[in-house]
Amino acid sequence: MDDLVDQLADRFAAPARREPSERAKDIAALRSFIVDGGYSAGDRLPSERDLIVELGMSRNALRKALDALDHDGTIWRHVGKGTFVAADDGQKGAGAIEQLGGQMTPVRMVQARLCIEPPLAREAAIHASRSAIANINQAKDAARAATTWAEYEAQDDLFHRRVAQASDNILLLTLFDHLNAVRRAVSGGAVIRATERPTAEHRSFDEHDRIAAAIEARDPHAAHMAMRRHIGSVSDRLFGEA
Numbered sequence: 001m002d003d004l005v006d007q008l009a010d011r012f013a014a015p016a017r018r019e020p021s022e023r024a025k026d027i028a029a030l031r032s033f034i035v036d037g038g039y040s041a042g043d044r045l046p047s048e049r050d051l052i053v054e055l056g057m058s059r060n061a062l063r064k065a066l067d068a069l070d071h072d073g074t075i076w077r078h079v080g081k082g083t084f085v086a087a088d089d090g091q092k093g094a095g096a097i098e099q100l101g102g103q104m105t106p107v108r109m110v111q112a113r114l115c116i117e118p119p120l121a122r123e124a125a126i127h128a129s130r131s132a133i134a135n136i137n138q139a140k141d142a143a144r145a146a147t148t149w150a151e152y153e154a155q156d157d158l159f160h161r162r163v164a165q166a167s168d169n170i171l172l173l174t175l176f177d178h179l180n181a182v183r184r185a186v187s188g189g190a191v192i193r194a195t196e197r198p199t200a201e202h203r204s205f206d207e208h209d210r211i212a213a214a215i216e217a218r219d220p221h222a223a224h225m226a227m228r229r230h231i232g233s234v235s236d237r238l239f240g241e242a
Contacts, residue, residue, distance in 0.1 A: 026065040029055055031074070034085060038139075038158040042181020045075065045083045046150045084184065109186045110235040114228060116179055117160065121211055121227035124166035125220040132166035133216050140208045143198075152198050157184075159208055163227070166215065203233055 033055060039045065046054065052062055066083065069075045076086045104112075124132070139159035146152035157180065164176035198205070207230040214222035 125223040128166035
């Protein structure tokens with residue numbers, strides 16, 4: 001009789017004991033997704049619908065994991081724009097980025113990118129290791145293979161960050177991360193797409209190819225100019241002639 005009581009107690013107590021463990025696994029899976037995906041401060045995460053598919057979670061489990069990361073300052077949410085990776089100092093840093101983003105116009109943002117990213121590509125052509133070049137090509141190919149705009153944007157961000165990483169200069173990489181965080185705050189979800197995914201003719205694909213090829217060829221001038229043309233081209237497509 002005592003054994004039966006113990007079995008029944010274990011049976012009804014088990015879900016309560018399992019739930020925290022399962023939640024911890026969901027939180028860990030979401031953290032790993034952010035880290036492995038190369039997301040950094042200011043980067044926007046995919047939509048809940050895409051995350052559910054990527055992580056194999058229920059909507060309720062995902063929201064609990066997002067709530068946990070929001071609470072500890074790993075991410076922050078902007079109503080109408082999405083969920084973003086927070087700066088290293090959490091919500092305070094994220095708020096500062098959002099505030100700065102609110103003071104920037106798209107044209108000023110493009111000007112800032114032109115000051116920083118083409119020289120980064122130049123430095124990458126000089127200093128990139130073989131593994132850094134492989135990482136650049138991997139992100140470039142993943143962007144071309146994207147099946148949604150959210151997936152493309154994540155890989156596009158990763159491509160640009162890996163170019164910055166290839167400069168082998170931690171200060172320049174840190175400057176890029178702050179620049180990119182503000183860029184994400186400026187653009188947010190304001191861009192309206194006419195298709196569900198990038199088309200095969202999307203101009204950024206060939207532009208990325210030229211940047212990567214120049215870096216791999218160790219041609220600093222070509223890398224600088226390819227990145228400059230790319231940023232100008234993106235600006236024209238998204239915001240019109242500056």
